[in-house]
Amino acid sequence: MPPVLAVEDLTVTLRQAGASVPVLEHLSFSVEAGRTIALVGESGCGKSMTALAIMGLLPEGFARAGGRIRLAGEDLAAAKPARLR
Structure with missing residues (x-):
């Protein structure tokens, strides 16, 4: 069975x-x-940025530069905004 959430080679x-x-x-x-x-990690190590990238809510100036984010097998990075809403 595929994982519920899979983050693969994510770069921001x-x-x-x-x-x-x-x-x-x-x-x-x-x-x-x-x-x-x-x-888990020290302040500034990327925990919040990871969560924001998964949710597609990166602040202005930040961008997902590579990798895949799948939720229940669906590629979130390729999903249209209407689908994400």
Whole structure:
């Protein structure tokens, strides 16, 4: 059975002074049905940015530069805004 949530090779960048600066690089994890995971780390290590990227709510200037985010097998990165709502 596929995982409920699968994040594969996620990279998020920040556009700064004409350059793209990576803030998350090649992050991968999955959550199986009935399981719970926790993102743990120091302040500023990317926990909130990971959650925002998964939900498609990255702040202005940030962008998903690579990777896949699947919820129940559906690729969220490819979903249209109406579908996400």
